[in-house]
Amino acid sequence: MNMEKLFYFLGAHKTMLLFAITGAALVSLFWAFFIFNKRQNIPDQSLPFPTAYPSAQKPSPSQVPFQAVETSPQNNEKNVYPGEIEVSIFTNVYIQSNKSFILEFSPPLPYYFKITNTFPAKQVIAKIYGGLQTNTTYTAVLKDSFGKTVYSWNFTTSITPAQSSSSLQVDKEKAYLEKYYPLVDYTPYKTGSFDIVYKTKSTLEVKMKISDREKVKQEVIDWIKSHGVDPTTHSINYINSF
């Protein structure tokens, strides 16, 4: 049967059916495409946090202790990068908060770790700040809130040292700025009476534009206080600039 005869026998209502099928196929294609794109957009570091779940699934305290079903690095894994990696433990039930478990490393970490995921979740993610020792076998132990061991596993770091400890550096820089330069976000600052800048840590330099020194001093102290900072924590050098 050639094409002409086929179209003729199908008739108008069959053509409409053909449209409907083709339309459905197109919609499916679009849908599949957007789902594909959405999956592509999931980053390698993204975490599948559960945001909501039926209350019936919430674990009661009696359900603890939980079990570890998978870890990263895996048990007995060798040649683990000794940088600021994430150590992950996936559990069989939802963990309610970061007080529901205890995570320990032996030998002790060079610096510290922080739990970076939100709860409730079926996983615990610990970011290692400052990295790990090279060529070292670490034992990680996950305990429940009563101190009972849930899971224990080992991994060994590589000989090659890590290239960066930037997360640790982030913490140090933040603490340093808060301690010595709490006004840095507001400087340099200028009024009709004075200009103010940081010269070095905890030391401000004020260029006075008017001769009334006491007035300028009061304005400077008021300005420092207005940002929630105690003026006595800073040395203030006043310079005539009028």
Added chain:
Amino acid sequence: MAQMSKLKTIAQNSKLCGRLIIIMVIVIYYMLHSTYSVAQSYSNTVRVKVGTQPETSDFAKAAQDVANAYKACTPEDPPGGKTKLNGNTRTNNAVESCTLNLLQERGYSGDFVEKFSKRRERAKPNGCVECLGFNAISLTLASGDTTTLLQNSPVEILENPSLLNSDRSSLLTYTRTDSDDIQPGDIGFASGCDSVGSAGHALIFKRLLPDTIRFEGIESSYPTTCFVNDAQTHPKDCYTFFRVRKK
């Protein structure tokens, strides 16, 4: 009459089917060409003179070009702020070739880009380019030098005199620079703010902020591992700086 009606129906159905086929072709074309559209659109619009070799003093420019290439060749961050994709140095083959093409189109010779590529292979622990690797590949791109700043951690490099003395095979020299005299392209090693050697990070100085206390760096893995960052601020007290010169 019946023959005419038959022909009319055939013509109408053929027309509609033809339109459907065209729509499907457009849909398939769109699907095939959208995945790496960001990278393609960027590389298609940047056309600069090929063959101009950057000066060694253009280390800051090279670092910026490397950062820009990673950003241009990776997907945009989706709105909402939680997910980060843009500027990831843990690449796949498509991003890899996009990055290399882009650098070549930015004016770097094929030879330098090839060295950059080889250097990148050595610069990726755990799959991604971190801070020291980023410095190394940026230096390689700017100078062609492939010998320094990769084997050890930033802290070890900073504490070890090899940076200043023993690296005879290097085409480059490194001179300690006072933090009041820093200029774009100087390498900064994190020195733990209050004490030398208690942290490990390396970056390239970009510019001093108006507060004169903080500077903007070009770097990788700050604050998120495996991502380039060219707008992060740091207190200069927390860094020890070195100036790079060609021998």
